[in-house]
Amino acid sequence: MDNDDPVATTALERFNAPYLFPYQRLAIVNVLDTIGIAEGGLAASLESEETPPARQVVVLPTGYGKSLCFQLPALLVDGVTIVVYPLIGLMNDQARGLSARGIAHVTFKGGMSAADRFEAFRLLEEKEAKIAIVNPESLALPAVLERISSLKVAHVVIDEAHCVSEWGDTFRPAYLELGRLIERIRPAFVSAFTATASPAVIARISEILFPDAIFRLVAGIPDRPNIHYSVQSALSLGRALRKEVARMPKPLLVFTSSRSGVEILAEDLAEYLPRDTVRFYHAGLSKPERTAIEEWFFTSRDGVLFATCAYGLGIDKPDIRSVIHVGTPASVESYLQESGRAGRDGLPSEALLLREASPSDFHDAASKGLGTITTMREKTLDASAAYSRKETMRRYAHDAYPCRRNFLLGAMVLGGESNEACAGCDRCKGNEHREPEGAAEIIALTRLHPRRFDLAQAASFLAGRVGSPIAALSSALADWAGDEIAEALVLAQRIGMIRSDRYGPWRRLLKPARRGMLNRESGRHPRPGNHRRPADSPGVRVS
Incomplete structure (x- = not known):
């Protein structure tokens, strides 16, 4: 020395x-x-x-x-x-x-x-x-x-x-x-x-x-090459979160925007995971409570912590393997800060953004001429800084562009563009899940059985509940929980995947989306062999 x-x-x-x-x-x-x-x-x-x-x-x-x-x-x-x-x-x-x-x-x-x-x-x-x-x-x-x-x-x-x-x-x-x-x-x-x-x-x-x-x-360049970035749209955020929490390596940190949200999500996931592996953290807890949770998570090897941004600032647990955001953060700065909690030890880690499905997941326009980050900056020059940052993050979550990593890095530099070699994202690896789980079954349902079911009846039919008709697509979502199917159907109707009349003899009965709403690949009829009524279908709960 x-x-x-x-x-x-x-x-x-x-x-x-x-x-x-x-x-x-x-x-x-x-x-x-x-x-x-x-x-x-x-x-x-x-x-x-x-x-x-x-x-x-x-x-x-x-x-x-x-x-x-x-x-x-x-x-x-x-x-x-x-x-x-x-x-x-x-x-x-x-x-x-x-x-x-x-x-x-x-x-x-x-x-x-x-x-x-x-x-x-x-x-x-x-x-x-x-x-x-x-x-x-x-x-x-x-x-x-x-x-x-x-x-x-x-x-x-x-x-x-x-x-x-x-x-x-x-x-x-x-x-x-x-x-x-x-x-x-x-x-x-x-x-x-x-x-x-x-x-x-x-x-x-x-x-x-x-x-x-x-x-x-x-x-310095704010790139974290050891973090794999991905975005997943979902008709049922609850179901998507449960599956990803089960799949992704631990320790795992789940961010959402509200205090009540982290408590609800933690309580829900505790039903599916060992209870001593799940905690929640936000600024509304007392100081002793926060300190106890920080110490628990710091030493945990398999813990899942649900948190607001109160945990996202600088608390140094080096071995967090995965970070999930439920919903879109307010800015790229916040997202990089919070997703950067993962992999501080330099080992491979994952950052996943879960968002609600939107029309852009199905419409042909989602893959055409969306422009560059620079174009977005020009369009929002006169907007407030907060709106501009939120709009950039919305584009990250929803728009078509080649690489997640370069989008994030481009948003952080003066030129608005980045050409860093991508060390890992779902688009560069070709494993992006653009169409949300359950979308094909729900779209096919309204095409095969137009104006036959309202929301509650469709949920029972897709779950294979006793008493519902036996026909094509019956039990198509038999492995979903009832609240997951109901959540998916409500969102599908809200974003225009399916629709119903408000008045007249067919009111509330579901029918296909308007012509041109969905691209030709959306809602292809699933193979019939995949949707037999399961022997235990009476146990499916539909809320």
Whole structure:
């Protein structure tokens, strides 16, 4: 080891890192060149109150060691490093990692007693701790801000900085105050770190944190070659999720958007999996509950955790093998951040997006002339940033394009295009399931038996329930649960796969879609031998 290289020496001795990625080293050197190493340039950089701090935005893929980029220089510079995190769970995770490395630190969060806060400041003032972990709301408290401003602060770090853009304008207004707080603290250097940020998000981050100032951009390609990306449409999300959870390697993380949603999905899947392997996680749980679940999942080898985005930010479990999203996330940044929880150990992993079936899955137009990502950007130039990000993610989930990976990477770069070699996606491998399970049977039902069944009768007929007619396609979905068939029929009617009259003698009776709605391959008659009435059909439940 070259003793003249304190960065490499510290990386090996304190973090057990025998080498640094080029982008890691660049981010670290930007800090040290400005501040200096232990008794170096910090005092000089703080001599003038008019000197603005140096700034950088660092975009590194999940698993590339963003935390090392500010933890390592914190050990080498003279002064305190303030690290701002968005969530208590993430703060706890980072504190646990620092403790494991023997790095002294303090944490400021809601509910601290005056005695605990006094002790934390004592450790910082006496240089027994050099890193302070805080969230935006706690940093803005007058009692905290005043004492921190009196310290010699070398570096302010905003981790998961895309939250400045995605949350600051909605339900976390404290993020919008970070620029003012930084001015008050007057650090020598400011860094914003994230795993995923499009040009629009980077612009918003700089607008809030570095108004009217130049900053350095350190950006790596956000590709994770070990992750296989796929999208699956479903007429019954419940059935698709149950099958994929059973199939995909564990540990497995399932994201959905609402707190009630994760609880409902976890309760449902617990009926099909060993109960001690299923948990749910969201910000509405108490702190002890969240901590217990984090610790359980961190050590689990076969666990399935249902979570909101509260778990998606930086909590470092390296061996998650699969991530499922039920429904489309709000942005590509969110999707890459959350799907990037998988495979942080570098081993092969899967990222699956499950969405409801839509007309584009069946209509001929789905395969014609949908344009490029650049075209989409031109069309949404005048739209709000939030709408534009949501529209990009909708296109990822629904539109026709050659490669999942290049679509995601293209959405994250200025040119809007990417030509990276695909290490694995369902389209490049040719195993995409475009038409959802059950679609052929439901479409064929209305073609063979038009205006014969309403929704409830069709569900009973497809399930092979006792008392339903015996005819072609009877019991075609006998291996489905009753609620799955009902869910599929309702969605099929809503998206126009099948239809019924609202008035007249045939009202509510199902019939085929309008001419041109479905392409010629959709709803081909399944082979009759596949749909005999099973011997145990009386046991099928139809809700």
